[in-house]
Amino acid sequence: xxxxxxxxxxxxxxxxxxxxxxxxxxxxxxxxxxxxxxxxxxxxxxxxxxxxxxxxxxxxxxxxxxxxxxxxxxxxxxxxxxxxxxxxxxxxxxxxxxxxxxxxxxxxxxxxxxxxxxxxxxxxxxxxxxxxxxxxxxxxxxxxxxxxxxxxxxxxxxxxxxxxxxxxxxxxxxxxxxxxxxxxxxxxxxxxxxxxxxxxxxxxxxxxxxxxxxxxxxxxxxxxxxxxxxxxxxxxxxxxxxxxxxxxxxxxxxxxxxxxxxxxxxxxxxxxxxxxxxxxxxxxxxxxxxxxxxxxxxxxxxxxxxxxxxxxxxxxxxxxxxxxxxxxxxxxxxxxxxxxxxxxxxxxxxxxxxxxxxxxxxxxxxxxxxxxxxxxxxxxxxxxxxxxxxxxxxxxxxxxxxxxxxx
Numbered sequence: 001x002x003x004x005x006x007x008x009x010x011x012x013x014x015x016x017x018x019x020x021x022x023x024x025x026x027x028x029x030x031x032x033x034x035x036x037x038x039x040x041x042x043x044x045x046x047x048x049x050x051x052x053x054x055x056x057x058x059x060x061x062x063x064x065x066x067x068x069x070x071x072x073x074x075x076x077x078x079x080x081x082x083x084x085x086x087x088x089x090x091x092x093x094x095x096x097x098x099x100x101x102x103x104x105x106x107x108x109x110x111x112x113x114x115x116x117x118x119x120x121x122x123x124x125x126x127x128x129x130x131x132x133x134x135x136x137x138x139x140x141x142x143x144x145x146x147x148x149x150x151x152x153x154x155x156x157x158x159x160x161x162x163x164x165x166x167x168x169x170x171x172x173x174x175x176x177x178x179x180x181x182x183x184x185x186x187x188x189x190x191x192x193x194x195x196x197x198x199x200x201x202x203x204x205x206x207x208x209x210x211x212x213x214x215x216x217x218x219x220x221x222x223x224x225x226x227x228x229x230x231x232x233x234x235x236x237x238x239x240x241x242x243x244x245x246x247x248x249x250x251x252x253x254x255x256x257x258x259x260x261x262x263x264x265x266x267x268x269x270x271x272x273x274x275x276x277x278x279x280x281x282x283x284x285x286x287x288x289x290x291x292x293x294x295x296x297x298x299x300x301x302x303x304x305x306x307x308x309x310x311x312x313x314x315x316x317x318x319x320x321x322x323x324x325x326x327x328x329x330x331x332x333x334x335x336x337x338x339x340x341x342x343x344x345x346x347x348x349x350x351x352x353x354x355x356x357x358x359x360x361x362x363x364x365x366x367x368x369x370x371x372x373x374x375x376x377x378x379x380x381x382x383x384x385x386x387x388x389x390x391x392x393x394x395x396x397x398x399x400x401x402x403x404x405x406x407x
Contacts (some may be wrong), residue, residue, distance in 0.1 A: 002034045004321045005086065005100035007076045007258070009037030009060055010045065011307050012290025013106035014381060015314030017069045018393035020104075020322040025390065027326055035064060036072040036088060036098065043128045046307045047375050049165040049343070051172050053131035058380060067386040072098065076107065079261050081283050102285050102321035105258060105272070106314060109291035109305050112252035117228035122156075122249040125165055137246060141176055147232070149243030151177045151185040154234040156226045157251035158192035159200060160342060163209060165248055166190045167345030170216045173246075189219045189242050191226055191234075193251075201342065202357020205350045212347035225251075253305050255292045262286070267294040269305065277330035278317040285324070289317035297335050301355050307379055308399070309335055315395040336398040341371045 004020040006013050017035045024031050041057035048056060060071055074088035074096060086098045111126040113119060123134040144150055151173055155166040166188050173186040190197065190213070197220060198209050213220065224238040226247070234242045255270035264280050265273040271294035273281045278293060280286040288295075290310035295303045303309040312335040320330040339360070341351045349367035351360040360367070378399050382388040391397070 001099040001101065003031035003100070003325055004033045004102045004104070004318070005098060006033070006035045006104045006106060006318065007037070007079075007086065008106035008108055008256075008290070009035060009039050009042060009071075010106065010108045010290060011042070011310040011379070012108070012292075012314035012317070013037065013104070014042050014060065014063065015311050015393060016104040016106055016287075016289050016318030016321070017064055018067065018381075018389050019315040019318030019395060020102075021067050021069055021318075022390040022393040023319050023322040023326070023328075027328075029326060031322070031325060032070065033068070033322075034070040034072055034098075035060065036074055036076055036086065038073060038075040038091065040071075040073070041128075042381065044375075044379060045126075046379060048125040048128065048131040049161070049168050050375075051135065051168075051175075053125070053128060053135055056131075057128060058383060062383045063381045063389060066384055067389055076258060079103070079105070079258060081262060081286055084285060100285075102287070102324055104287045104289055104314075104317045104321050105256075105262070105280075105292050106289040106317070107256035107258050107292060109253045109255050109269070111249065112254050113249060114226070114251075116226065118230050121229055121231065122247050124249050125161065134246075134248065138172060138176055141173075141245065142180055144245060147243075149232055149245050151182055152187040152189065152242065152244040153246035153248065154189045154191060154226070154229075154242050154244045155248045155250060156191045157249065158190050158194070158197040158220070158222075159250065160198075160340075162190065162192070162250040163198060163201075164343045165250060166218055167212060167216055167343065167347060169246075169248075169345075170218065171346050187219070188216070189221060189234075189244070191221045191224060191236060193223070193225045195223050197222070198342075201340065202352055204357055204359040205340075205342070205352050208350040208359070209342070209344065212344040212350075215347045216345060253291070255305075259288075259292050267302070269294075276332040277320045278313065278333055279320065279330070287317040287321050289313040293317070295333055297333075297338060299355060301338070303335070308339070311379070311399050312336070312395065315393060318393070319395050331395055341367060341374055343368075343371050
């Protein structure tokens with residue numbers, strides 16, 4: 001039997017396992033911690049809009065292994081909270097059952113792909129394999145038959161992910177087209193059902209975003225959506241057709257399907273209702289973290305399905321899953337103040353603070369430098385360094401903090 005079992009190898013899962021290990025070690029306990037995931041790597045999901053996505057990963061065994069966390073290479077298919085058992089499938093298709101004392105459900109979320117004609121031709125950047133497929137598709141465009149739309153990409157959804165992939169695609173497409181004298185043929189079209197781009201990113205950031213889209217030459221089709229596509233064109237609800245060989249879907253996310261098996265309340269995104277200590281309401285020994293948890297952040301705002309909240313959610317859930325076994329009191333989830341930093345490709349970036357999305361000002365290039373720090377340093381866990389991993393697994397250490405607070 002595993003004392004603390006964590007399902008999911010994303011940010012929330014990794015930091016849940018690390019936090020549980022940290023507390024158990026601090027208390028001199030030899031209780032076991034295991035992470036069940038089919039993937040050998042932590043995927044740096046917030047970076048999958050960038051070129052060469054295959055490199056956006058960190059080996060889990062080099063992060064958690066040195067700290068003594070066992071990785072079970074399998075896919076969880078069922079959770080029995082009454083018997084405290086998880087059913088999983090291994091890579092060879094065999095079925096296994098894992099018993100636990102405390103469980104952290106951190107199996108993440110997935111993009112909600114639409115059902116429409118030609119949907120199989122839609123790309124997304126929700127997973128590493130999907131992002132790699134898009135990269136391979138872009139690399140193949142020079143060999144594609146010439147004609148309208150060869151260097152055109154349509155991006156459906158002008159939220160955070162849609163804006164980041166759309167602005168990045170301009171440079172990625174031009175890099176492919178330039179050797180063939182076709183850089184001027186690159187065209188990116190952003191399709192959004194709402195009347196404005198970045199509807200959830202705040203009014204203060206919108207002028208910055210709009211200027212960036214204008215600078216990059218990104219077209220906007222607002223108040224409409226994609227209704228179908230084929231290999232050479234994308235059809236919109238307003239009756240227009242955009243000749244395009246590339247289409248990317250970014251609209252809508254939903255929590256892991258495993259949450260539907262848990263006999264507990266869920267929100268509209270499928271996330272489980274949790275208390276301040278991230279225990280799933282009404283179920284002993286079960287905690288939720290990351291995109292599966294309908295937790296409250298500051299000022300009674302629900303957390304977002306984002307890396308920014310997944311990391312502290314994981315730390316608190318893992319800590320409390322171990323604390324319950326040791327008879328220690330739980331700690332409350334209290335994340336860093338909410339902030340955003342949106343990459344805008346070659347046109348820069350924009351940063352906001354607070355739930356009212358106040359624009360963060362700074363010297364020229366401040367937001368872009370901040371985004372690079374987030375992507376390249378802050379979100380990456382330490383490799384082959386168990387001492388640093390466990391230091392950072394302290395729930396009191398924020399993602400942006402350099403050192404742990406005194407007791």
